[in-house]
Each structure stands twice: as structure tokens, then as C-alpha cells.
Amino acid sequence: MVTDQLNQIWTGFLGFLALFVTPDWGKLVVMIPVLLVLAVVGPIVTILALAWLHYGAVRPRRHVQLADTRRPAELDADGRPVYPAGEPYSPTERMIYEPGATRSLSGETLVVACPKCGLVRRAERDTCGNCGLSFHLKPVARSGGATHRPSGGAAAA
Numbered sequence: 001m002v003t004d005q006l007n008q009i010w011t012g013f014l015g016f017l018a019l020f021v022t023p024d025w026g027k028l029v030v031m032i033p034v035l036l037v038l039a040v041v042g043p044i045v046t047i048l049a050l051a052w053l054h055y056g057a058v059r060p061r062r063h064v065q066l067a068d069t070r071r072p073a074e075l076d077a078d079g080r081p082v083y084p085a086g087e088p089y090s091p092t093e094r095m096i097y098e099p100g101a102t103r104s105l106s107g108e109t110l111v112v113a114c115p116k117c118g119l120v121r122r123a124e125r126d127t128c129g130n131c132g133l134s135f136h137l138k139p140v141a142r143s144g145g146a147t148h149r150p151s152g153g154a155a156a157a
């Protein structure tokens with residue numbers, strides 16, 4: 001009698017459990033993709049948010065440093081770009097960079113024309129291989145340059 005009762009209670013208990021357990025598993029299986037998405041997307045969103053914050057904090061300064069210091073080369077009467085002597089420039093970009101620059105924004109090696117003899121060399125080198133003039137390009141404020149330009153040195157082609 002007691003075991004019957006216990007058995008009944010046990011069966012009822014199992015049935016009672018089944019009511020909750022069976023639908024629960026169904027829900028859990030449905031929830032697995034959602035949980036996976038949350039587990040995967042959550043960190044990604046967090047990383048993206050952090051990267052975005054980092055990008056927003058770092059990017060403007062770099063932008064000002066690099067992009068604002070170059071200017072397009074002026075064109076002469078024949079449409080050819082004119083590069084002032086002693087200032088680094090990129091022939092492919094036709095951009096003049098600030099004194100002291102050795103690389104373009106795209107990582108290309110900049111060149112510079114010797115102020116004395118006009119020989120074009122890599123902007124990384126301080127000394128002219130032709131006339132031996134050595135000058136250090138310092139990133140100081142650009143002057144107009146008009147008064148500085150050597151008038152007699154026009155090695156007209």
C-alpha cells in the first residue's frame with residue numbers, strides 16, 4: 001500500500017515534471033541560436049564600439065597631422081607640376097609635403113629637389129649627391145618662399 005502510494009506520487013511527480021521539463025527543453029532548443037547569437041554578437045558589438053571609440057579618439061589628430069600639411073603642386077604654363085626646391089613632394093600624387101616629411105600618405109618615398117643645384121633625390125637623405133649641399137628639413141612653419149627662391153639658379157632645360 002505504501003509503495004503503491006509512493007509509486008503514484010512518483011508517477012505524478014514525473015508527469016508534473018514532464019509538464020515543465022518537456023516544454024522547457026523545447027524552448028531551450030529554440031533559445032540556443034538566440035543564446036549563440038547573443039554570445040557571438042555581444043562581444044563583437046562591444047569590440048566594435050570600443051574600436052569606434054578608439055578610432056574617434058585617435059583619428060582626428062592623425063588626420064590633422066598628415067592631411068593638412070600637404071598641398072597640391074602648382075602647374076606651370078605647360079601644365080606640368082612645379083615643385084619648390086627644398087620641399088619634399090610626391091611626383092605621382094603631385095603633392096608637396098611639409099619639410100621633414102619622407103613618406104607620402106600612401107607610404108611612398110618622397111623626393112626633394114636640391115635648392116642649390118636642382119638635383120632630385122630621396123627626401124630621406126640630407127646631403128645632395130651632386131653638389132654636396134647638406135640641409136636638414138625641419139618641420140617649421142612655411143614661409144612664403146618667394147624671397148627665398150634662388151633667382152639665378154634657373155637650370156632652364
Ligand SMILES: [Zn+2]
Nearest residue numbers: 114117128131
Ligand atoms: Zn645639390
